[in-house]
Amino acid sequence: MSFSICVAQCTDSLSATMDDQARIMQSIGGVSLAGHSVQGGMALPPPHGHDGTDGDGRKQDIGDILHQIMTITDQSLDEAQAKKHGLNCHRMKPALFSVLCEIKEKTGLSIRGAQEEDPPDPQLMRLDNMLLAEGVAGPEKGGGSAAAAAAAAASGGAADNSIEHSDYRAKLTQIRQIYHTELEKYEQACNEFTTHVMNLLREQSRTRPISPKEIERMVGIIHRKFSSIQMQLKQSTCEAVMILRSRFLDARRKRRNFSKQATEILNEYFYSHLSNPYPSEEAKEELAKKCSITVSQVSNWFGNKRIRYKKNIGKFQEEANLYAAKTAVNAAHAAAAAVQNSQANSPTTPNSGFQMKDEEFQLDSAESKNTLLSNMFTGSSGSFNLPNSGDMFLSMQSLNGDSYQGAQVGANVQSQVDTLRHVISQTAGYNDALGGNTMYSPHGLNANGGWQDATTPSSVISPTEGPGSVHSDTSN
């Protein structure tokens, strides 16, 4: 934009007399350009003649202005101030000023005005939402409870970690306070700066064309700058909250061993379903309820248990023996009860198959039976390719010719088989001289080292589990 154009347009717009115009122009040129270098872009013909309203007259005016500009350095400061004052007080000044503002608006500022309407920043919205969700940006007191509740839900319930929660909430409050203090500071600084700039612009608007719109625009720019700083604050606050969360609420970090009782229940189930230690969803839910843990924790436990048992069966032998011995008698009793139930339910059915089992699976088993069972369960020299007990159960059923047994009884016997197998192996298997490891290894484990795909749904919690546990737990 060139000043000469401005001036020329202004002169066209004014209805004042040319003399007035000329004087104002001269004054403006002298004052507002004071101290600025004037480029040679205004290469105009030398002034000549002054005939009134034609183009030559305008050129003459401009020539005068240029002349004043050229001589401005010769003026003293007092002279300049006096001229400035004269200009401000000039009766034409307001009219000219508004015209200049209008022109300025139309030219330079309209370019920048286009991209002013920016949509709400999605990043900022995300941060705001998160801070709100975390209780940092929300209402003063109630805010923290949402995050704390979320934390409680994430950690699987239970009131055991209330200490950690209070710690967490304390830290969160700290972050919240810092956040609000900083936010306040930013807002204050923003307001102060805005006021300062507005005053400055208003002051300057006495000598140069600054429209209210332009001030407004400037305020907008300042606010945007400050909001970007604010976003940084929000971002770092979010990061702090994230770190806090991971520090305090990450389940892995907060790992707590399960209670002895819970471990016992899980171990009992595991060792009594050793041939197929994959609890169904219902069984998991029941175990979870019994152990006061979540279903996924049950799944984790069984996953870990399976892999660790398989990896080092020898290490778990003692544990297996313990649980087997512990549950053996109960298992037998439960089996007896189950058989009796089945008998009662189906009096016409011969019960030889399970009756035999019921009798045989006593701890005082006869030598021959023991050996037989041992061979059945451990296989020849500890081969891993034996049919699992579930298969055996089924084959016994088919041998019997009886398929009437309900799932309940089947599952019960299934777990008895698992449990008793340990006892049997314990008493009969040591003759194999194969070492302890092989004694438990065949239980459902195939050659690939995985449990065979037992079709038996172990949907029933081990019947041997009871409240009256006698011995102490060894797993923890």
Next chain:
DNA sequence: GTATATGATTTCAG
């Protein structure tokens, strides 16, 4: 302090 146990997570396959 280290060593081991253990619950959780990640990665990958089916």
Next chain:
DNA sequence: CTGAAATCATATAC
């Protein structure tokens, strides 16, 4: 999605 395997990170025992 589930489960196997590896791994992480903490708890606990010594």
